[in-house]
Amino acid sequence: MEMVAYRLKPIMTLSGYPVILLANYFIFSAIFKSSPEIAGYSVNEAVTYMSVAWFLRALLKTDIDRLIGYRVRSGDIALDLIRPVYYPSLVFWQGLGRTIGRGVFVAAPLIVFGVLVLPLTRPNGLQDWLFFAMALTIGYMMAFCINLLVGIFSFFIEYNLGLSWTVDMTVRLLAGLLIPLDFFPKGFATVLMFMPFRYIYFVPIQIYLGRIPISQMASTFGVGLTWVAAMFLITHITYATGVRRLGIQGG
């Protein structure tokens, strides 16, 4: 709804992304000049990795953490709390609405651009597409929970923009938006494999590229879903604690 409310907004939002796609293409083409394969990626796979990562980013950047923070600072959160709806689910639907808006107006044109301009690979066959879609769903939930958690932190600290920025940058690094996680030194990469963040970008893209064998699929999804469940629980507890001590700003 917000996307269509102002006519120029989609165009303004859209225009930054192609620049990043091209930049990544140039950077990785340069890196791969020295060697045809790095960490098991060919240059086209690496470019595909980065491009898909930024397609996902275009969908996942809902800014609900900032939205919640803004509503807490202005006191408008009062208007959300007088609704007979569990607030996190209200935020979920708002976030999903924004994702759909961004899907149509930002991600879709960006994908068209990427496919036309860059040498992107595709998953082999329907099955891989389905696994990719499942991984995306888990990634979406994970990203939502993290954003929601940062948002709810404003119940405690009021000003959460700094936190929002820090978490965003950290997630970029730990989830595999900055570079593929297996480009990191082995020790660090192994630690990241035991953290939930990789389900947002790294895991879906590994499935997209066919780099996770079918035999490991069940355990990958199992662990991912467990993480999501744990995140939902943590978010709920934080919310329930926060809403009790929330002071509403303004008269």
Next chain:
Amino acid sequence: MITVENLTKVYRTFTRREGIFGGLLDLLHRDYRETLAVDGVSFSVERGEIIGYIGSNGAGKSTTIKMLTGILRPTSGHVSINGLVPWKQRTAHVRNIGVLFGQRTQLFWDIAVIESFRLLRKMYDVHKVEFDGRLKEMTELLDLGPLLNKPTRKLSLGQRMRCDFAASLLHDPPVIFLDEPTIGLDVSAKFKVRDAIRHIALERGKTVLLTTHDLTDVEDLCQRIIIIDNGRIIFNGSIKGIKERMGKVRKALIDFHDTVSASSIMQSFDGSSVDAVQRAPNQVELTFATESISPSDLMRRILSDFNVQDFVLKGPELSDIVRKIYDGETAIASRDKAGE
């Protein structure tokens, strides 16, 4: 319908130091202080009543409303509205209440008003037929017809307030909280909102708790007022009651056919507590205490002694009384009367 017992809210705040350096110091160490925003407030409201809940800025009105709507937890005390405890059973409670915060809008900023209404219908699970009926009633009552297809951001304040008011009633709540529903409105918009408030209370039996700084709203709408000051209730009773108790000083504005000096009137009332002020050569304003001379006696004497062209007797005005209470000029605070 609404029962409030000993409701208390303590805010923990810290005193900010001045300037940038002070701001940096605040990051390291803060002196916390406890502020008593609402202090042992008790009252009850019956079904169909319109209660004016008034007090100066910072008296604790909004804090009370926030606790009654369930969005703020009190430090202590008990509240029951339709048998529910607002902050404990918030989701169930908010279905029974409509809330209008005059300074905020519950409509979505960028989309048409009717779309906001439809989203609210979904949130409250209102049946389509019921919703359409109520929307029609609200549209007629508040004259919303031309506004429904405009986005909220394009509405004037008065238009927005009418839409917001309708939005708070779409789920047909038995209890309605109106926090400054006429703030910033022009006279005609104010009257529309007042008419609507009266309609829903009298004809639909809604219970309304109204906070406002416009005492003409209160005089126009409420049978009973509750005055809160420094977090405590200092008056709870009918408007007539407070006027009888407090309105012992009245005013009369008198026009004469020819020049009459204030002092000559003072002389003729020698002994009574009548005070005269010259407003124009042939106009004098009298201030008198009804305990020492009744308005009828006063006028009888003026009419027999002077050549009067016209006169206006001014009633005790609520705004005067309330201003005196706010300023602490009047010791109404016969605290035993509080919460009667």
